[in-house]
Amino acid sequence: MKISIDKGLCKGCGICLSICPKNVYGFSANRNSYGSSMPEAVSESECIGCSLCERMCPDAAINVEEEQKCG
Amino acid sequence: MNRLMERYLRLDALPTLFCAGCGNGIIQYAAISAIENLGIRKDTALVSGIGCSSWIPCYLNMDVMHTTHGRALAFAQGLKLARPGKKVIVFTGDGDCLAIGGNHLLHACKRNIDITVILVNNHIYGMTGGQKSPATPENAVTKTSPFGAYDEPMQGAEIAMSLGATYVARWTAAHPVQLQKSIEAGIKHKGFSLIEVISQCPTQSGKSVYGNKDPAFIINYLKQNSFIYKEGMEEPSGRIKCGILLHDNDKPEYIERMENKTEQYRKRL
Ligand SMILES: Cc1ncc(C[n+]2csc(CCOP(=O)(O)OP(=O)(O)O)c2C)c(N)n1
């Protein structure tokens, strides 16, 4: 799975960190445009694609997609 | 950015004015995914009143009417009567729907007019700074109940059932999948549907109701302190009753009745 988090939309609320059943997210040193700490998909390979974080992100900042396979 | 939301949101209006972790965005996603799933974007009109929750549809690239405080249901009924072919969805807050708009709720439910209402119950007036609403739980200290609220909170879903609504469900912001399904069922249902969503206002009810402003804490609280109602079950006390509470397909719908009546009258002429 490919997880992307939009820096301009994320407000750093921390919901994704707490609801992911696979604990994919952790806070990173990165800051979003608001200046608060941004989550990072530290264990992206654990993602099962349940899309709960997409649904629960109040700011449409998260996209989870099947990884494009080349060749 | 989320690919689904990207196709619906007015990108020039982003980011939303909602506070970090506000439940409004979660409800917005559930509504959009319901509309997308049913393929009704072009046939839908969204109506809202005043309040933070009433801003949910205003960020969407769709037909939207942002009206006056408490009057969303009055405008929505007028719209439905003028354009019966449109699916009309109303976004309204606990203050908007149960306080100033209570009378409109009464009449819309009684008529069983084919409208779908998403009642965002965050237990407080979020937009104006945290005043008590009719849905504020007992003992909650708010700006206008400094010694704690001392009246019983209004239950939006149960009130709608008692007034004649024919599809009624309740979920929390921690039930996004079930919420989407209920919104779809409410839109498909021919009659008055009300879906109450217990939502978090981390800024105001975080302080007044949960004693914790962390959105993740409130989401966990809602998950742990709710139960899904099944007919005939013994209900645990003190927990939020979720689920489809009523689905009645027998009661005739208002516009249908009106058309029958005019037809009968024409025949007599
Ligand atoms: C006629 C009128 N009275 C009062 C107000 C002030 N006002 C704006 S929003 C609001 C309460 C909103 O509460 P709710 O519907 O629960 O929405 P929330 O912000 O909590 O989502 C009030 C009283 C107004 N805009 N218009």
Ligand code: SF4
């Ligand atoms: S005040 Fe409350 S309801 Fe309004 S945007 Fe902030 S968190 Fe949401």
Ligand SMILES: [Mg+2]
């Ligand atoms: Mg409110």
